[in-house]
Amino acid sequence: MQLSDGGVLLIDKPIGLTSHDVVQKVRRKLRTKRVGHAGTLDPDASGLLVLCVDDATRVLEYLVASTKSYTGEVVFGSATDTDDATGTVIASASANGLTDDAVQAAVKDLTGAIEQVVPAYSAVHIDGKRAYELARAGETVDMPSRTVHIDAFEVGPLQFEGEVARASFSVTCSKGTYIRALCRDLGAKVYVPAHMGSLRREAAGSANVRSAVSLEHFLDSACPETFFLEPLSLLSEYHKIPVSRALLERLTNGQRIPVRDLHLADASLRLDETVMVTYESRLALVAQVEKLRGTLVLQPKKVFWKRG
Structure with missing residues (x-):
C-alpha cells in the first residue's frame, strides 16, 4: 500500500561531474535504469542534486521546486562569454574604483521580479538548435529574456586582488533563474564587467544540502537504500x-x-x-x-x- 520500490535521494554533487554523470553512477550502484534528476547542475557547480529512483521517478515533475537557493562568488573585473569562470574573457576593466555601497545599491535593483536575458551558452532552443551549439559555432543570436523572481539576494564585502574584486553571495530565486546571468547583470549595474566565479546549490524547495549525502559516501555504502527518502517529505509545496x-x-x-x-x-x-x-x-x-x-x-x- 505504498510506493513499491525506490525513493528520493539527496546527493551533494562534487565539482567536475555533470548531473548525468551522477545519475549514471547511481544507476550502476543500485543496478537500476530508473533514475532521474529534478533540476541540473553545471559541472563546475556543486551542491544539492535531487534524484528519484524506480517508482519515485513518477513524481519527478512535482519535485522540480519553484524556489531554489544558492551561494557562490561573483568576480568583478572581467566578463566571459559563458558568464562564468569556464569561459573566455570578452571584456575587462579595473574594479579598483568599485565600492560596497555601489554593489549594494545594484543588488536592490536586482531583487524582486526582474527581466533576465538568457546566457548565450545555455540549453534553450533557438531556431531548432541549442543556444550553446550556436555559440560554439561562432554565431551571434538575440537571446530571449524571461521574467524571474529574486526573493533574496545578499552580497558580502568586496575583496580586492590587484585589478579584480571578489565577493561572496547568497540568492534565493524562482526556478529558471540563471545565477551566472545575475552576476553578469550585477557587473553591468556597477559598470564593471563581472562573471560568476563559483556556485553551490544549497536548497531546492524543502530539500536542503544539509540533508544530502556526498556522492562518494553513497557509492561506498554497503546499504545505499538507507539514504532513500519518502517522496511525500519533499512535496511541501502541495x-x-x-x-x-x-x-x-x-x-x-x-x-x-x-x-x-x-x-x-x-x-x-x-x-x-x-x-x-x-x-x-x-x-x-x-x-x-x-x-x-x-x-x-x-x-x-x-x-x-x-x-x-
Missing part, C-alpha cells in the same frame, strides 16, 4: 489530502470524488490545483482539482497505492 480506505478505493478505480466529501478543515483547494492524496501517512496518488457540473472534484492522475 496540499496533502488524507483519505479513508473507502475513498482511496474509489479514487484508485478512477472515480472522481467531490471535494465536499473530503471534509477538509484547513485546505482551500483551487480549480486546476495539483494535490497529493495520502493514506496512512504515505503518498497514495496525485490528483487534480477539476469542475464537474459546477462541483469541484478530485480527478486521479497518478496512482501509487498498491494492494497487498
Whole structure:
C-alpha cells in the first residue's frame, strides 16, 4: 500500500561531474535504469542534486521546486562569454574604483521580479538548435529574456586582488533563474564587467544540502537504500489530502470524488490545483482539482497505492 520500490535521494554533487554523470553512477550502484534528476547542475557547480529512483521517478515533475537557493562568488573585473569562470574573457576593466555601497545599491535593483536575458551558452532552443551549439559555432543570436523572481539576494564585502574584486553571495530565486546571468547583470549595474566565479546549490524547495549525502559516501555504502527518502517529505509545496480506505478505493478505480466529501478543515483547494492524496501517512496518488457540473472534484492522475 505504498510506493513499491525506490525513493528520493539527496546527493551533494562534487565539482567536475555533470548531473548525468551522477545519475549514471547511481544507476550502476543500485543496478537500476530508473533514475532521474529534478533540476541540473553545471559541472563546475556543486551542491544539492535531487534524484528519484524506480517508482519515485513518477513524481519527478512535482519535485522540480519553484524556489531554489544558492551561494557562490561573483568576480568583478572581467566578463566571459559563458558568464562564468569556464569561459573566455570578452571584456575587462579595473574594479579598483568599485565600492560596497555601489554593489549594494545594484543588488536592490536586482531583487524582486526582474527581466533576465538568457546566457548565450545555455540549453534553450533557438531556431531548432541549442543556444550553446550556436555559440560554439561562432554565431551571434538575440537571446530571449524571461521574467524571474529574486526573493533574496545578499552580497558580502568586496575583496580586492590587484585589478579584480571578489565577493561572496547568497540568492534565493524562482526556478529558471540563471545565477551566472545575475552576476553578469550585477557587473553591468556597477559598470564593471563581472562573471560568476563559483556556485553551490544549497536548497531546492524543502530539500536542503544539509540533508544530502556526498556522492562518494553513497557509492561506498554497503546499504545505499538507507539514504532513500519518502517522496511525500519533499512535496511541501502541495496540499496533502488524507483519505479513508473507502475513498482511496474509489479514487484508485478512477472515480472522481467531490471535494465536499473530503471534509477538509484547513485546505482551500483551487480549480486546476495539483494535490497529493495520502493514506496512512504515505503518498497514495496525485490528483487534480477539476469542475464537474459546477462541483469541484478530485480527478486521479497518478496512482501509487498498491494492494497487498
